[in-house]
Amino acid sequence: MIAFCRASLAFEGACQLPGFLRPDAVRQLVAEALAKRDAAFRTDAKHNVYFENVPEAADSADPRSQLLHSSKSAIAWDLVDAESPLRIAYEWDALTEFMGRVLGESDLYRYADPLGAASLMIFDEGDELGWHFDRSPFAVTLMLQPSADGGAYEYHYRLRTGEDENADGVVAALRGEHPGRITLPNEPGTLSLFRGQHSLHRVTPVLGDHPRINAVLAYSPKPGDKLNTLTQELFYGRSA
DSSP states (O other), X not given: OHXXXXXXXXXXXXXXXXXXXXXXXXXXXXXXHHXXXXXXXXXXXXXXXXXXXXXXXXXXXXXXXXXXXXXXXXXXXXGXXXXXXHHHHHTOXXXXXXXXXXXXXXXXXXXXXXXTSEEEEEEOTTOBEEEEOOSSSOXXXXXXXXXXXXXXXXXXXXXXXXXXOOHXXXXXXXXXXXXXXXXXXXXXXXXXXXXXXXXXXXEOOEESSSOEEEEEEOEESSTTOOOOHHHHHHXXXXXX
């Protein structure tokens, strides 16, 4: 299993494990997310692919000038039930060890953040994640409920490198003109690992009144790692 995941990440930057969560656990988490919808913090923002300030002088050939949209509702870790399947899975030491071995991290730790350790995300109609690169080298998510339409996870594998930002390729991808766009399946119960630091990716706008729901699990090679106060307030509307 570790060899398979490593090979998948090397080949296309993503590894999916369908059936990681049993159907009953998936249904329980969907119900929990919907029950706590009123406690979720909603974000709705404009940004570029780097989450940097957009230059004042617009340049269609510069990806930094392209304004994109992201919106969603987040249920923080401190609101997740004590017996929630998400809490049980995230606090399972064997899963943390497995993640470390797959990702090639000799030491990997769960986030110590009381808000952002593991979160439930709800994407309602019109919500999306605009094209972007991650700042962290990997992301771990659980798909719980795909939207009836839209809400597709799309990406361009290794569109940039640490040495080459490939501005022309990024602009072409933003225009829908770059070949090789990959769409990942959205099967409920699937655990996904994704390397998004160099792969441009997005979640397309959700269509209809059937929300897209997933969970985000945060890990770090440093013990005790957590979000700073500004980032906590940005993602969850408060600090802790």
